[in-house]
Amino acid sequence: MTSEQAAWFAQNFERLVENVEGVVLGKNHVLRLAFTTMLSGGHLLLEDAPGTGKTSLARAIAQTVDGTSSRIQFTPDLLPGDVTGMSMYDQGRGVFEFHPGPIFANVCLADEINRASPKTQSALLEVMEESRVTVDGESHRVPTPFMTIATQNPIEQAGTYRLPEAQLDRFMMKTSLGYPDAASTLRILEGVRVSAHHREIPAILGLDTLTQMIDTAKLVHTEPALRDYLARLVDATRRAPEVRLGVSIRGALALLRAAMTWAAAHGRTHVLPDDIKLLAEPVLAHRLILDPEAEFDGVTGNSVIARALLEVAPPAERAAG
Template sequence: MTPEQAHAPAPERTGQHGQPGQPGRTAPLTLEEFGEHTGAILANLESVIDGKTEAATLALIVLIAEGHLLVEDVPGVGKTTLAKALATSVGCTVSRIQFTPDLLPSDVTGVSIYNQSDHAFEFKRGAVFANIVIADEINRASPKTQSALLECMEEGQVSVDGTTHPLEPPFIVVATQNPIEMEGTYALPEAQRDRFMARLSMGYPDAAAELSMLHHRETQSPLDRLTAVVDKTRLAELIATARAIYVSRAVESYVVSLVQATRTHPEFRLGASPRGTLHLVRAAKVLAALNGREFVVPDDVNQLVVPVLAHRIVATRRAAGDARGGGTQAIAEALRGIIAATPVPLTRSRSA
């Protein structure tokens, strides 16, 4: 253990949205136990998403880091299947919202209805009251309806008619969307994109994976065979294990340097937010635990910079127009340049 760690106060347990929780409620697992349970979830995901190990791993990271996941790609590549598989793998309450142009905010959050027998208003919960909410094709709904998720995703609560209704943790939104160039879609506002911990693109499967899909799905969907491999208590233990992963001051400074560089980059009109800094550290903790380490190294951070930060950034019109693939590709390339230009700190393990 380093001198810095020896004199450091014990980390305070926090709730899902950064609020202090009750210490001692959930004990962390050993890294071996952590690997066993996360391996079971990954196996579930990979059994229904052929050849998409990286996408499955990122979805698992977001789940354990208590973030929200945005899955973006063209129709038919398995976005909803991944979201359903993630929800099915965990024994929590699940709801699915099909976002359409006529969907109302009250359909998402709930509405107060006058009860004539009691002569009082009664709150009817909306679909958002679940542990895992699948927001399918979220950008097909109007911006007004999309905004109904803002408070839910950040504060874990719903406010209707002046009354606040808390959401039971863990609360995770797994949203899918088609590219905004597709017909009948609305771009997500910056404030909502910033609430997603990570964005991933499924991409088309390779020939071998697509051939395997034909054989495995001739008679039934692989989702029909899927069962929960962890319950809510075990998920809480996985979350507690990830929270306990150590992040040195040097790595924290490295993360801050990367994020601040996005705010002064000439190709970015809007850089990453402080929320992005927090999300990057939380995701890196989970990746370190998945790699069997009790501490975060710069490589953990570097692997997650693009999926965690890119969707929060707005490229300048010139950069988006000049880059091959448009703004998304331009942002990813610029972020890789920032990683290459930022000095990597020397880190030591807990036992050093």
């Protein structure tokens, strides 16, 4: 990546963030994580209490990109075919014809994903990994680029199902909005006449530019010492005594891709150890499966990652080149 490419990427990244900040107030860091996920070719999971703006954030991200978007409200009676689409018999032609479901969009909002049954949740596994849907033995590609933004309520709330481990592993990042600060709350109250769900924001980047940014992020330089640091960090999660299932190879690749995009978003042509440190929790913590006794004692995925970051020494300095 050249310095000119890095500057171009950073400028467009800032435009995306600023555009959505008009709707989602006081959450600059979360917006940066969201767009880092999008430009890394990943999927985003938002977990928070109801009413904190998860759906508004997902809608605003979809609107700011000039592509197709869809919304699926996950409910206990939702069927896999309601997500992926299904084949229906055309009596006039005497053949079965595939009717695409709402998943066929550039940005798909899966709202309250953990209120649907595990069978319906699993309908997303193939499309999130391979960007295609297989129905009745035939594969159908979804539009490119493709991103799933899923929202979920905390698992202890009524009417929720725990997401399967394989599905959690397909989300590049998991983050939360939290409640806005006092200043942002005041601004929200001042705009009470216009609901966030009815507020439209302009699309500022076309799909061609978005695809170009995704390809440009892949050019960011990563040194062998940084890749070794990331590998040792992942291995530390697998050896932690509280962890039953550590970070997968998919998780390690996700952290590397996210760090490359994060570096480009800051106008840099190379990844720094601080990029990996900053992104480790949102990229890795939700992938850990903890021992039940450790969970009962209050251990969390975030605490395991935080300890690994303290124990694993980063590269001392960036080598020349």
